[in-house]
Amino acid sequence: MKNKILNIKNLSKSYGAFKVTDEITIDLHFDEIHALIGPNGAGKSTLIKQIVGSVKHDIGSIILDQEDITDLTDVERAKIGISRTFQVSSIIPQFSAIDNIVLSLLDKSSKTFQLFKSIRNNKDLYSNAKKILKEIELSEKSDISASDLSHGDRRKLEVGLALAMDPKVFLFDEPMAGLDESGTKMMINLFKKIKTNSPILLIEHDMDAVFALADRVSVINYGKIVATGTVDEIRKNELVRDVYLGYEI
Amino acid sequence: MIIEKIFNKWILLFLFTIPVFGFVFEEPYYITLTTKVVILGIAGIGLNLALGYCGLISFGHAAFFGIGGYVTGILSFHALNSELMFSWPFVSSGSSDMLVIWPIVILSSAFLALIIGLLSLRTTGVYFIMITLAFAQMLYFFAISWPNYGGEDGLSIYMRNSLPIINTMDPLTFYFICLFWLLVVIFISAKLINSSFGMAFQAIKQNEERVKSVGIETFKVKLLVFVISGTITGLAGSLYTDLNRFISPSVLNWQMSGEIMIFVILGGIARLYGPIVGAAFFIVLEQTLGGYTENWQFWLGLILILEILYVRTGILSLFEKKFKYEK
Numbered sequence: 001m002k003n004k005i006l007n008i009k010n011l012s013k014s015y016g017a018f019k020v021t022d023e024i025t026i027d028l029h030f031d032e033i034h035a036l037i038g039p040n041g042a043g044k045s046t047l048i049k050q051i052v053g054s055v056k057h058d059i060g061s062i063i064l065d066q067e068d069i070t071d072l073t074d075v076e077r078a079k080i081g082i083s084r085t086f087q088v089s090s091i092i093p094q095f096s097a098i099d100n101i102v103l104s105l106l107d108k109s110s111k112t113f114q115l116f117k118s119i120r121n122n123k124d125l126y127s128n129a130k131k132i133l134k135e136i137e138l139s140e141k142s143d144i145s146a147s148d149l150s151h152g153d154r155r156k157l158e159v160g161l162a163l164a165m166d167p168k169v170f171l172f173d174e175p176m177a178g179l180d181e182s183g184t185k186m187m188i189n190l191f192k193k194i195k196t197n198s199p200i201l202l203i204e205h206d207m208d209a210v211f212a213l214a215d216r217v218s219v220i221n222y223g224k225i226v227a228t229g230t231v232d233e234i235r236k237n238e239l240v241r242d243v244y245l246g247y248e249i
Numbered sequence: 250m251i252i253e254k255i256f257n258k259w260i261l262l263f264l265f266t267i268p269v270f271g272f273v274f275e276e277p278y279y280i281t282l283t284t285k286v287v288i289l290g291i292a293g294i295g296l297n298l299a300l301g302y303c304g305l306i307s308f309g310h311a312a313f314f315g316i317g318g319y320v321t322g323i324l325s326f327h328a329l330n331s332e333l334m335f336s337w338p339f340v341s342s343g344s345s346d347m348l349v350i351w352p353i354v355i356l357s358s359a360f361l362a363l364i365i366g367l368l369s370l371r372t373t374g375v376y377f378i379m380i381t382l383a384f385a386q387m388l389y390f391f392a393i394s395w396p397n398y399g400g401e402d403g404l405s406i407y408m409r410n411s412l413p414i415i416n417t418m419d420p421l422t423f424y425f426i427c428l429f430w431l432l433v434v435i436f437i438s439a440k441l442i443n444s445s446f447g448m449a450f451q452a453i454k455q456n457e458e459r460v461k462s463v464g465i466e467t468f469k470v471k472l473l474v475f476v477i478s479g480t481i482t483g484l485a486g487s488l489y490t491d492l493n494r495f496i497s498p499s500v501l502n503w504q505m506s507g508e509i510m511i512f513v514i515l516g517g518i519a520r521l522y523g524p525i526v527g528a529a530f531f532i533v534l535e536q537t538l539g540g541y542t543e544n545w546q547f548w549l550g551l552i553l554i555l556e557i558l559y560v561r562t563g564i565l566s567l568f569e570k571k572f573k574y575e576k
Binding site (some may be wrong): 052054074075078079083084086090091092093094095099102103104106107108111112113114115116117118119120122125161164165 | 437440441443444445446447448449451452455456458459460461462463464465466467469470473
C-alpha cells in the first residue's frame with residue numbers, strides 16, 4: 001500500500017444494463033508509468049473520467065496518496081493533485097499557447113480571484129509558463145492562438161497544461177495521438193523524466209510508445225481488467241494477444 | 250485591436266462633447282438622450298461581463314435594473330414625503346441623498362444577484378436562460394401587485410435625488426454624474442477583464458470543463474462575475490430612476506432584459522465599449538424611426554437579424570474591418 005500513490009478498487013459504472021467499467025481494480029506506484037491498453041470502447045477513457053470525477057461511478061473507491069477521494073468533486077480532485085489530458089484536445093482556443101499554460105498555473109499560485117491586478121504584469125507566472133513551453137518544445141509558438149496550432153502542437157499543449165499543475169499523478173489519455181515521430185520521441189523522453197516526480201497512468205494506442213515507456217501494463221476489455229503485468233508478461237499473455245495485440249506482436 | 254482602441258477614444262470624446270453642444274445651443278433634449286445612452290450603456294456593460302466575457306446568457310438582468318430603480322425610488326419616495334419606511338431594527342424614513350442611495354443600491358443589487366446566481370448557476374444553457382427570466386418575471390409581477398409603491402402605475406418622485414454642493418436637477422450636471430459612473434464602470438470592467446480572474450472567466454466561456462480540470466472552481470468564478478454584472482446593472486437602474494424621476498414595473502419586464510441584451514449584441518459581444526455603441530444605436534433608431542412609425546421595432550429586428558447573419562461581433566467590429574480595409 002505504501003508504494004501506491006493511486007489505488008482504485010472495484011470501480012464500476014453502468015449505463016442501464018451496459019457496464020462501462022466492471023469492478024476495475026488498478027493501482028499506480030511511485031516513479032512508474034502504468035499503461036492502460038485495450039480496444040476502442042473498452043472503457044479506458046470512461047475510467048479516466050471516473051478517476052478525475054467528471055463521471056460519477058456507481059460503486060468502488062479511489063485512494064490518492066492514502067487519502068480517500070471517492071466523494072470529492074472533479075475540481076477538488078484536480079486541486080489535490082490529479083492532472084489529466086483529454087482524448088480529444090481540450091484547450092482554450094482563443095487564448096495563446098502561453099496563456100493556456102498560465103491558466104493552468106492560476107490555481108496553484110492562488111491567483112484565480114485576484115480581481116484587479118493585470119495578469120500580464122505577473123512575471124513569475126509567465127516565466128514559469130515559458131519553462132513549460134520549452135519542455136514541450138512550443139517556445140517559438142507561445143504567442144500563437146491555440147486554435148491556430150497544428151493538431152500535434154495541441155497535443156503537446158495538452159500535456160503542458162497538465163505539467164503546469166505539478167500534480168501528484170498524471171492521467172494521460174492518448175497524448176501521442178497524431179504526433180509525428182519527433183513529437184512522439186519528445187513525449188517519450190518527457191514522460192520518462194516527469195514520472196519520477198509524478199507517476200503516470202497512460203492510455204495509448206501507439207504500442208511502440210507503450211512498450212518503450214511502461215513499467216507495467218494493464219489490459220482492459222469490455223470494462224474489465226483482463227491482465228496486468230510487465231511489458232514482457234503482457235506481450236506473452238495469450239488472452240491479451242487474443243483481445244487486443246494480435247498474433248503479429 | 251489598436252484601431253478599436255482609437256475608436257473607443259472617439260466614443261468617449263462624443264460622450265463628452267454632445268451634451269456640451271446641447272447645453273451651448275440650448276437643446277436639453279439632446280442632453281437627456283445622451284444621459285439615457287450613458288445609463289443604458291452602463292446596464293449593457295454589466296450584462297456584457299456575464300454574457301459577453303463569461304458566456305452566461307442571462308435573460309433576467311431587468312431584475313437588477315429594476316431593483317436598482319425601485320430601491321432608489323422607494324428610498325426617495327419616503328424621504329420626500331417624510332414617511333416612515335420601517336421602524337425595526339432602526340427607524341428609517343428613506344433618503345434622497347445619492348451618496349446614501351448608491352451604496353444601498355449596490356448592496357441590494359449584489360445581494361439579489363447572489364441569490365439568483367446561487368440558484369440559477371447550477372443550470373446551464375437554455376435552463377439558465379429560463380431560470381433567470383423566471384426570477385425577473387417574479388419580481389415584475391410582484392411590483393405590479395404592490396400597491397404601496399404605485400403597483401402597475403409606477404412610482405413618481407417629484408425631485409431628483411441630491412448630492413452635496415452639486416445641483417443634480419441641472420440636466421448637464423446630472424449627465425456628468427452618469428458619465429462619471431460610466432467611466433468608473435469601464436475602468437473596473439477593464440481591470441477585471443485583464444486580471445487573472447478575467448482570464449479565468451473568459452476561459453470558462455470557451456471551455457468550462459478544461460478550466461475545471463486545472464483546479465479552478467468555475468461555480469465560484471461564475472457567481473462572482475454574475476454578482477458584479479448584476480450590481481453594475483442595478484446601479485444603472487438607480488440612475489435611470491433619477492433621470493426620469495419615475496419608476497414602474499416595466500423596467501422589470503422581460504422586454505427590458507431583451508433590450509439590454511440587444512445593446513450588447515448590437516454594439517459587440519465581449520467588447521468593452523460595445524454596449525455604449527449598442528445603446529446609442531438603439532436610441533437613435535427609436536428617436537428617428539419612432540417619429541415615422543409606431544412599429545419602429547420591426548426595423549430594429551430586421552437590423553438585428555442582418556447583424557447576426559453578417560456581422561455577428563457587433564457594430565464595433567464593422568468599423569474595425571472598414572478601417573482595416575482602408576489601411
